[in-house]
Amino acid sequence: MYILHSRRLLGHMALMTLGLALLVQDLRGQQYTRYLAPEMFTYEELLLLSQDQELKPDLAEKLKRMTTTPFLSNEAYYRGARPHLPDIEGVGPSLRLVYWNIERGIRLDEIKLLFTDKEGFLKEVKDSRARAAEQKETDSSGQTRDDEQQMVFEPIDMAELAEQIDVFQSADVIVLNEVDWGMKRSDYRAVIQELGEALNMNWAYGVEFVEIDPTMLGTDTFESVEDEQERQELIEHTTVDQERLRALHGTAILSKYPIREAELRPFEFQPYDWFSEEQGLRPGEKGIRAGARVIGEELHREMRRGGRTTLLVQLDVPDLSDQRLTVLSPHLENRTKPQNRRTQMDEVLRWVQEITHPVVIAGDLNTTSGDSQAFKLERELYKKYGETDFWVNKGIKYGTGVGVVYDVFKWGFNFTKNQSDPTSKHIPFFAPNHEEKLFTNLEDFRFADGRAFDFRGDPQHTSNRVRGTLANSNQRAGKGFAHTYEFVITIGVVGKYKLDWIFVKSYLEHPRDEGESYRFAPHFARTLQSLNFAFGAHTLSDHNPISVDLPFGEPGNLQETKDN
Numbered sequence: 001m002y003i004l005h006s007r008r009l010l011g012h013m014a015l016m017t018l019g020l021a022l023l024v025q026d027l028r029g030q031q032y033t034r035y036l037a038p039e040m041f042t043y044e045e046l047l048l049l050s051q052d053q054e055l056k057p058d059l060a061e062k063l064k065r066m067t068t069t070p071f072l073s074n075e076a077y078y079r080g081a082r083p084h085l086p087d088i089e090g091v092g093p094s095l096r097l098v099y100w101n102i103e104r105g106i107r108l109d110e111i112k113l114l115f116t117d118k119e120g121f122l123k124e125v126k127d128s129r130a131r132a133a134e135q136k137e138t139d140s141s142g143q144t145r146d147d148e149q150q151m152v153f154e155p156i157d158m159a160e161l162a163e164q165i166d167v168f169q170s171a172d173v174i175v176l177n178e179v180d181w182g183m184k185r186s187d188y189r190a191v192i193q194e195l196g197e198a199l200n201m202n203w204a205y206g207v208e209f210v211e212i213d214p215t216m217l218g219t220d221t222f223e224s225v226e227d228e229q230e231r232q233e234l235i236e237h238t239t240v241d242q243e244r245l246r247a248l249h250g251t252a253i254l255s256k257y258p259i260r261e262a263e264l265r266p267f268e269f270q271p272y273d274w275f276s277e278e279q280g281l282r283p284g285e286k287g288i289r290a291g292a293r294v295i296g297e298e299l300h301r302e303m304r305r306g307g308r309t310t311l312l313v314q315l316d317v318p319d320l321s322d323q324r325l326t327v328l329s330p331h332l333e334n335r336t337k338p339q340n341r342r343t344q345m346d347e348v349l350r351w352v353q354e355i356t357h358p359v360v361i362a363g364d365l366n367t368t369s370g371d372s373q374a375f376k377l378e379r380e381l382y383k384k385y386g387e388t389d390f391w392v393n394k395g396i397k398y399g400t401g402v403g404v405v406y407d408v409f410k411w412g413f414n415f416t417k418n419q420s421d422p423t424s425k426h427i428p429f430f431a432p433n434h435e436e437k438l439f440t441n442l443e444d445f446r447f448a449d450g451r452a453f454d455f456r457g458d459p460q461h462t463s464n465r466v467r468g469t470l471a472n473s474n475q476r477a478g479k480g481f482a483h484t485y486e487f488v489i490t491i492g493v494v495g496k497y498k499l500d501w502i503f504v505k506s507y508l509e510h511p512r513d514e515g516e517s518y519r520f521a522p523h524f525a526r527t528l529q530s531l532n533f534a535f536g537a538h539t540l541s542d543h544n545p546i547s548v549d550l551p552f553g554e555p556g557n558l559q560e561t562k563d564n
Contacts, residue, residue, distance in 0.1 A: 032074040043242040050212035067306045070264040071205040081200045083256040086170040091551035099362035100545035101177040105191035118165045125534045164531040172256040175329045175362040182246020185386030192252040201254040206264035206311035208250040209304035251311040261314040267344045271336035274304035308333045319552040322357035334366040338434035356449045359505040367422040367435045419497045420480025453503045455511035463524040473522035482527035484544045523549045
């Protein structure tokens with residue numbers, strides 16, 4: 001791993017301005033890298049990345065370093081950060097892990113409030129809902145005036161919301177996908193750096209993509225737009241601050257435990273090229289999008305350098321007998337077929353096979369059973385540009401051609417089986433599920449020490465007493481799993497998918513054997529939907545966060561505990 005390879009060099013380096021060594025030795029003699037980061041791109045380099053298919057050697061090497069070298073900070077450890085170690089009824093002291101695809105971190109202020117100030121977050125939720133209700137009553141014209149007024153509110157259980165906040169705030173490991181660094185849509189903020197400071201947690205960050213679409217770099221001239229006033233408005237709204245733009249997008253892992261090692265591994269198999277294939281419409285989509293104006297296509301285009309990747313960290317966890325925990329976060333390709341995602345997941349399994357201590361995989365596997373997530377254009381514009389009235393209006397204007405034609409063609413109305421349970425049986429012709437094999441491979445996989453991922457789902461180890469495959473590590477619902485991703489197609493069809501997953505290797509040799517050890521095995525998996533929907537339909541992210549508890553000791557009689 002890169003930290004191991006570079007440790008000898010770093011031992012001789014110093015932060016000259018602070019006079020502090022990058023590597024600091026703790027009382028046990030263990031050295032932790034205090035801070036390390038690859039070199040950022042200049043704006044001029046970003047322009048070159050967006051223009052040239054073949055890069056000059058020095059720029060190509062810098063891009064390689066950026067997409068294979070994680071940022072790393074153990075500053076929190078040296079500020080005195082230590083684990084929460086929540087003592088959970090029935091299982092005792094545990095490591096609580098939260099995973100969340102935070103949709104760029106566009107709503108970072110609310111997310112920071114959620115992690116750090118329970119009462120402040122609850123107050124903001126109540127106040128926001130009260131304002132929206134008041135506006136709805138006073139607006140007799142029926143016209144939309146602002147984002148709060150667009151919210152569609154369902155009743156919320158404030159006690160449940162408070163409980164879910166407690167889960168968040170007691171997490172000792174937090175895994176995040178879709179994290180921006182220096183993007184206009186998220187106000188040029190270093191999202192992971194801010195969260196690390198606010199939560200006082202160590203962190204690693206791996207770049208998945210360098211966002212070099214012309215609209216992201218402020219170079220798009222929108223020549224296809226005939227109306228000159230409208231063209232100038234588009235140019236104005238895509239102008240960027242060249243000094244603050246970093247154009248990075250990736251995955252992050254935060255930890256109250258010190259990070260011993262970190263590694264960023266792009267997949268060898270990249271079934272979709274986000275640079276060349278986004279430069280123009282794919283042939284099969286030209287007909288599909290014939291009803292959309294050219295500007296609609298330009299706004300949806302997303303040129304990037306990089307590719308799908310996996311961030312790995314090894315944590316020092318003294319309460320484990322091995323005193324080590326490896327956490328991985330893969331982000332599998334959405335614009336491809338399920339068998340290609342399976343190939344990417346098989347790469348992850350090869351990487352971890354020789355590990356003899358506990359392992360947690362937490363990531364967005366894009367288990368949609370298809371080769372692209374369906375989308376509503378307004379939401380796609382929000383994800384690309386951030387929360388502004390201008391882009392919402394553009395989404396409405398151009399939504400008909402893309403939002404209806406593309407969504408219906410691509411997805412139809414087949415939302416009844418695999419969306420709720422991608423682990424369900426694949427029955428050719430009658431009930432196909434092309435994602436099933438990915439889960440079969442995970443269940444059949446054995447580490448070098450003979451141990452396996454925990455596929456158990458016995459009710460006493462779940463948060464809602466629902467039995468089923470993987471229910472201990474991923475919350476199940478009445479049918480299938482509690483969904484983590486939801487979209488509404490323009491014509492009103494709702495899709496709810498389980499895209500985000502947690503898999504745990506503890507001390508188990510047979511994936512479904514309820515007679516084996518439950519030490520550091522997954523317990524009480526939750527999908528924290530109430531928390532994500534606290535502000536109504538204008539969610540904190542388009543994905544719901546999930547959590548799991550991992551006890552350091554052998555749990556007691558959970559059946560007796562729950563019955564009492």
